[in-house]
Amino acid sequence: MELYLTKNFKTRGSKTLKVYLKNGGYKASKKALKKMKPEEVTEEIKKSGLRGRGGAGFPTGLKWTFMPKGNEKPKYIGCNCDESEPGTFKDRQIIENEPHQLIEGLIIGSYAMGIKACYIYIRGEYTMQAEILQKAVDEAYKENYLGKNIFDSGFNCDIYVHRGAGAYICGEETGLMESVEGKKGQPRKKPPFPAGYGLWGNPTTINNVETFCHVPHIINNGADWFKKIGTEKSAGNTIFGISGHIKKPGTYELPMGYNLKDLIFKIAGGIRNDNKLKAVIPGGSSTKVLPAGMVDVKMDHDSLMQAGSSLGTGAVIVMDNTSCMVRVGIVLSHFYRHESCGQCTNCREGTSWIHQILLGIENGRGKKEDIDLLLDVAGNMEANTICALSDAAAWPIQGLIKHFRGEFEDHIKSGKCTCPESFEI
Amino acid sequence: MLSENAKKEISKEISKFPEKKAALLPALHIAQKEQGWISKETMEEIASIIEIKPIEVMEVVSFYTMFNMNPVGRYHLQVCTNLSCSLLNSRHMLNHLQDKLGIKTGETTKDNKFTLSTVECLGSCGTAPMMQVNDEFHENLTKQKIDTILESLK
Ligand SMILES: Cc1cc2nc3c(=O)[nH]c(=O)nc-3n(C[C@H](O)[C@H](O)[C@H](O)COP(=O)(O)O)c2cc1C
Ligand code: SF4
Numbered sequence A: 001m002e003l004y005l006t007k008n009f010k011t012r013g014s015k016t017l018k019v020y021l022k023n024g025g026y027k028a029s030k031k032a033l034k035k036m037k038p039e040e041v042t043e044e045i046k047k048s049g050l051r052g053r054g055g056a057g058f059p060t061g062l063k064w065t066f067m068p069k070g071n072e073k074p075k076y077i078g079c080n081c082d083e084s085e086p087g088t089f090k091d092r093q094i095i096e097n098e099p100h101q102l103i104e105g106l107i108i109g110s111y112a113m114g115i116k117a118c119y120i121y122i123r124g125e126y127t128m129q130a131e132i133l134q135k136a137v138d139e140a141y142k143e144n145y146l147g148k149n150i151f152d153s154g155f156n157c158d159i160y161v162h163r164g165a166g167a168y169i170c171g172e173e174t175g176l177m178e179s180v181e182g183k184k185g186q187p188r189k190k191p192p193f194p195a196g197y198g199l200w201g202n203p204t205t206i207n208n209v210e211t212f213c214h215v216p217h218i219i220n221n222g223a224d225w226f227k228k229i230g231t232e233k234s235a236g237n238t239i240f241g242i243s244g245h246i247k248k249p250g251t252y253e254l255p256m257g258y259n260l261k262d263l264i265f266k267i268a269g270g271i272r273n274d275n276k277l278k279a280v281i282p283g284g285s286s287t288k289v290l291p292a293g294m295v296d297v298k299m300d301h302d303s304l305m306q307a308g309s310s311l312g313t314g315a316v317i318v319m320d321n322t323s324c325m326v327r328v329g330i331v332l333s334h335f336y337r338h339e340s341c342g343q344c345t346n347c348r349e350g351t352s353w354i355h356q357i358l359l360g361i362e363n364g365r366g367k368k369e370d371i372d373l374l375l376d377v378a379g380n381m382e383a384n385t386i387c388a389l390s391d392a393a394a395w396p397i398q399g400l401i402k403h404f405r406g407e408f409e410d411h412i413k414s415g416k417c418t419c420p421e422s423f424e425i
Numbered sequence B: 001m002l003s004e005n006a007k008k009e010i011s012k013e014i015s016k017f018p019e020k021k022a023a024l025l026p027a028l029h030i031a032q033k034e035q036g037w038i039s040k041e042t043m044e045e046i047a048s049i050i051e052i053k054p055i056e057v058m059e060v061v062s063f064y065t066m067f068n069m070n071p072v073g074r075y076h077l078q079v080c081t082n083l084s085c086s087l088l089n090s091r092h093m094l095n096h097l098q099d100k101l102g103i104k105t106g107e108t109t110k111d112n113k114f115t116l117s118t119v120e121c122l123g124s125c126g127t128a129p130m131m132q133v134n135d136e137f138h139e140n141l142t143k144q145k146i147d148t149i150l151e152s153l154k
């Protein structure tokens, strides 16, 4: 398995421009700006099959073609480093270890789309990471890899680091734009889509940090090289994160489509205390849980969809046989209740209701009808909302009940937790 | 009142955007760093600097969890209780802190030294359980480690 995203993470000084250059950095941006036309860059990304790494897996090259040509209006990039999907901690690794990889991806993307300025929206709590990133941006300006007339190509590129202030919803692309504009991060109705009406009403493209980091490698090695890695419909490597009851938690760069069971048992050392595996959330808190019997599955968009879940951010959360699934539901529903921005009734009321019902079950006040009520509320949250947070809150509950209904029933019948050694809440 | 330095930093932020209002979040970060929280007076001051209504500042301050609308202790301890941390018993860490500090979650010690809160996932799931002390992350927590951290906070 060939590493490219994280290959240099362990080199000393990998954060610095000097080491990045020594490892072949800024070759791809030079090549793009001096030898390729903007349309050719976009075409290459399109051909590569790169899909967004922020959760939804939208084809990146296609997204870039939605941007209008010409310069009647200023165009912007919003780089999504909000990284607030519980279980996810990969973008942070990129910034801590090799921020110039992101900067280079942004330069190439800006050139391809004719961008006036990039705003990197980084979650407010990543204070140290924002400093690292700012330092890297300053270094790049100093050497004229950013700013005016980069590589004597006549192309200008500006990057600004912009800190959020604690709100999961600002990771949603239109919430992000509202937040950059200095407002509450409440998502906008779509259409209009960001490519038509984005930051300050101008054409804008939002991509995840990791998405941009694949770009220089595709330009250096070609779309065909990229397409050969991973699966037919999910190309390239990705950075999986794994946490919970696992011996070797952390991030691992692997090809898309890597087997989940192998990730858990071969790569990450197996289950803590050699306990038995009970369940896995494969792609961050919004994706549906898989019971132990279903983890022999490939980690790509299609395979996980077939398994009734999704790849999300590739953030794997492992739970051993002590884990109470009602409590898992309570922790997750508390999160979504806290983070719902409140604009849509179904989301605002639904997230709160689900959390209340689950707390009732936990505290011995559960009723037999509660399980169907949970499914009913969750079902009503799946449509008619402005953004996907509402769906993201419904899916984990639906997944838990689908695969662990018996445990919920036992919990209700006995009026208390039936997993005596479970984690506490 | 914000210091001259803070005001200078805020004007630098304003220059990054086509519209002044976009400097609101950065301005609030700068103010909170200097004063520890965001008072009504600070909101009014920021509103006048970036030429928006005080109510617009108020709305934003109350929307984002990082802005403190009330003074907090010198050290703000925030324990993550989201899933990966909970699975590794962040609850025990929180209980231990409550016992040691003699306060409940959401409270501040009498000497105004510590405020204890819970927080949602901060991207340290692979190094769970974790807590944030002011800006700093402390990861792979144990009760012992918490004791050492508390002792180091003067
Ligand atoms: C509630 C919510 C939270 C999101 N949080 C993030 C996030 O933290 N980081 C991210 O890159 N995308 C996040 N997304 C997805 C973005 O809306 C958007 O699809 C993504 O940034 C596009 O980039 P990509 O195509 O490169 O994946 C979130 C979506 C929703 C609905
Ligand atoms: S679905 Fe929820 S989070 Fe999204 S806009 Fe509606 S209320 Fe806000």
Ligand code: FES
Pocket (backbone or CB within 6 Å): A086, A087, A088, B080, B081, B082, B083, B084, B085, B086, B120, B121, B122, B123, B124, B125, B126, B128, B130
């Ligand atoms: S769950 Fe605690 S940091 Fe992610």
